[in-house]
Amino acid sequence: MKVYNSATRTKEEFVPLEGDNVRMYACGITVYDDCHIGHARQAIAYDMISKYLRFKGYKVTYVRNYTDVDDKIIARANQLGVNAVAYAEQKIRESEEDLKRLNVKDADRKPKVSECIPDIIAFIEGLIEKKHAYVSKKGDVWYSVMSFPGYGKLSRKDPDQLLEGVRKDLEEGKKDPRDFALWKSAKKDEIFWKSPWGNGRPGWHIECSAMALKNLGETLDIHGGGKDLIFPHHENEIAQSEALTGKPLARYWTHNGLVTIDGQKMSKSLGNTLTIKEALRKYHPEVIRHAMLSRHYSADVDISAKEFALSEKSLYYFYKTLGDIDAFLAANSPTSEKLTVCDDISANVKSGFVEAMDDDFNSSLAISHLFQICKFVNTLLADKKQPKGAVVVAFQRIRDDIGNAYAVLGLMQEPPGMFIRALNLKHLEEAGLTEEKVQALIEERATAKQKKDYAAADEIREKLDQLGITLQDSRTGTTWGLKLGALPEG
RNA sequence: GGCGCGGUGGCAGAAUGGCGAUGCAGAGGACUGCAAAUCCUUGUAUGCCGGUUCGAUUCCGGCCCGUGCCUCCA
Numbered sequence: 001m002k003v004y005n006s007a008t009r010t011k012e013e014f015v016p017l018e019g020d021n022v023r024m025y026a027c028g029i030t031v032y033d034d035c036h037i038g039h040a041r042q043a044i045a046y047d048m049i050s051k052y053l054r055f056k057g058y059k060v061t062y063v064r065n066y067t068d069v070d071d072k073i074i075a076r077a078n079q080l081g082v083n084a085v086a087y088a089e090q091k092i093r094e095s096e097e098d099l100k101r102l103n104v105k106d107a108d109r110k111p112k113v114s115e116c117i118p119d120i121i122a123f124i125e126g127l128i129e130k131k132h133a134y135v136s137k138k139g140d141v142w143y144s145v146m147s148f149p150g151y152g153k154l155s156r157k158d159p160d161q162l163l164e165g166v167r168k169d170l171e172e173g174k175k176d177p178r179d180f181a182l183w184k185s186a187k188k189d190e191i192f193w194k195s196p197w198g199n200g201r202p203g204w205h206i207e208c209s210a211m212a213l214k215n216l217g218e219t220l221d222i223h224g225g226g227k228d229l230i231f232p233h234h235e236n237e238i239a240q241s242e243a244l245t246g247k248p249l250a251r252y253w254t255h256n257g258l259v260t261i262d263g264q265k266m267s268k269s270l271g272n273t274l275t276i277k278e279a280l281r282k283y284h285p286e287v288i289r290h291a292m293l294s295r296h297y298s299a300d301v302d303i304s305a306k307e308f309a310l311s312e313k314s315l316y317y318f319y320k321t322l323g324d325i326d327a328f329l330a331a332n333s334p335t336s337e338k339l340t341v342c343d344d345i346s347a348n349v350k351s352g353f354v355e356a357m358d359d360d361f362n363s364s365l366a367i368s369h370l371f372q373i374c375k376f377v378n379t380l381l382a383d384k385k386q387p388k389g390a391v392v393v394a395f396q397r398i399r400d401d402i403g404n405a406y407a408v409l410g411l412m413q414e415p416p417g418m419f420i421r422a423l424n425l426k427h428l429e430e431a432g433l434t435e436e437k438v439q440a441l442i443e444e445r446a447t448a449k450q451k452k453d454y455a456a457a458d459e460i461r462e463k464l465d466q467l468g469i470t471l472q473d474s475r476t477g478t479t480w481g482l483k484l485g486a487l488p489e490g
Numbered sequence: 491g492g493c494g495c496g497g498u499g500g501c502a503g504a505a506u507g508g509c510g511a512u513g514c515a516g517a518g519g520a521c522u523g524c525a526a527a528u529c530c531u532u533g534u535a536u537g538c539c540g541g542u543u544c545g546a547u548u549c550c551g552g553c554c555c556g557u558g559c560c561u562c563c564a
Contacts, residue, residue: 009494026564027564028564029563029564030562030563030564035564036564038563038564039564040564041564042564043564045564070562071562072562072563152493155494155559156493156494157492157493157494157559157560158492158493161492161493161560162560164491164492164560204562225564226563226564227495227558227559227564228558228559228563228564229559229563229564230494230558230559231493231494231559231560232559232561233563255564256564257495257558257564258557258558258563258564259564260557265557265558267563294503294513295502295503295504296503296504298495299495299503300495300496300557300558302502306501306502306514307502309514310501310502310513310514313513313514314513314514317513320527320528321528324528356504359505362504362505364503364504364512365503365504365505365511365512367512367513368503368504368511368512368513369512370512371512371513372511372512375528375529378527378528378529379528379529379530381528381529382521382528382529449523452523454523454524457523457524458523458524458525461524461525461526465525465526470525470526470527471525471526472525472526472527473522473523473524473525473526474526474527481526483526
């Protein structure tokens with residue numbers, strides 16, 4: 001298995017530090033507002049990675065932290081007149097609900113800054129002792145960037161060049177503009193903890209170093225986070241942790257790509273953030289996961305109504321095929337006959353998935369295999385020459401392998417009928433129709449068809465078609481479903 | 491300005507030192523009262539200029555364009 005390591009800029013064979021144990025840390029969120037689709041992407045990316053590692057048989061300990069002490073949280077809490085930690089706690093609960101609906105499995109440990117203050121203080125004390133940090137008169141503790149020779153190695157930044165463009169007016173007690181805060185002395189109306197340097201709270205970067213050390217030890221196998229965190233956050237984590245322990249912080253640095261909306265970066269000022277809650281109101285959770293996973297985790301993904309519609313359409317096809325498999329399996333029994341097709345894909349579902357995912361978690365490629373599998377299934381269903389018992393055997397295998405393998409991506413995990421019905425009902429609602437109305441129209445059309453009044457029958461179908469509902473005639477009657485042809489513009 | 495990442499058909503998106511997946515959309519066909527669904531067939535792409543190489547979309551250099559970070563950011 002290969003993993004792209006941002007630190008070396010190469011794909012490397014994945015070898016954990018200790019046998020089958022994988023220690024994985026991903027920078028979680030600062031909980032000051034509703035989680036947006038970018039947070040979802042990060043969570044889904046590391047959800048997929050941890051699930052795949054487990055699928056491969058590794059024993060994974062996955063830690064994802066919460067920053068519940070931070071300027072923005074304090075500002076928001078003060079505005080609302082509530083306790084900052086309590087406010088953060090509320091936002092943590094909400095974010096967990098959002099992610100749970102997206103079928104993101106909880107990390108094994110979810111440390112919070114507010115619960116790790118003693119560990120953070122101890123970490124800082126260690127850095128002061130080793131002369132990598134200093135205390136100002138005010139009671140701030142600063143990390144001395146130039147005391148760490150490797151500073152800039154992850155982000156490829158030259159400390160000398162970092163000096164340019166940096167604010168000239170040094171904060172009180174700060175010796176070098178590049179230094180960053182490990183401990184911030186308490187300002188008025190701010191939540192604080194006691195420390196050897198007076199009342200205050202931890203800086204942002206130190207949290208992750210301390211929590212990773214506490215929960216996973218000196219060297220992580222995989223460290224993850226959004227690529228926007230490479231500098232300064234991850235660079236600073238390295239400076240802190242490696243200065244203290246003298247060991248590499250992580251064997252593999254991974255970075256997930258960011259989400260843009262209609263080609264633009266999401267930001268509060270542009271007013272184009274899409275929260276997870278909003279997305280879930282419009283799209284099925286698996287549709288959102290599909291949209292996130294149909295590009296490689298390290299690439300930026302652009303989201304638009306068109307992208308979601310495309311994901312919806314793909315999943316509709318997959319699920320419809322799975323539904324047809326289930327119907328076939330319910331009606332037929334396995335035999336020891338053999339298929340006569342020359343290319344039996346049923347044996348390769350799992351290996352195709354593994355091959356794709358072994359190459360730096362190529363979920364995009366893994367998903368594309370589903371199209372070939374579904375095409376194979378549909379071909380078998382139409383091929384009346386194949387012995388049914390043999391088709392059953394092939395289908396059982398395909399069904400099991402898809403269910404097991406694609407659980408890693410959190411896709412194809414619903415009963416097909418339920419998924420399709422949910423999608424259909426959503427479109428029905430958008431079209432301003434009800435099931436009863438559609439059913440009545442279907443019956444009206446059936447009567448017209450019986451009278452061979454095809455013009456009237458077609459008129460009804462045309463009317464529904466314009467509303468995005470398609471009628472499908474079969475021997476057993478007429479069913480309705482969402483119209484798949486049209487994608488929204490843009 | 492500094493540092494990084496990327497530019498693949500109409501769109502989305504993999505991969506690769508030699509034949510460039512897959513999906514959507516388009517075209518044609520089978521099926522159908524007509525459709526839909528499904529299946530079959532099919533056209534269209536590696537930003538530009540050099541270099542290395544028998545051969546480059548892939549490796550190297552330059553340019554152009556886009557984008558991220560350099561301040562909080564998943």
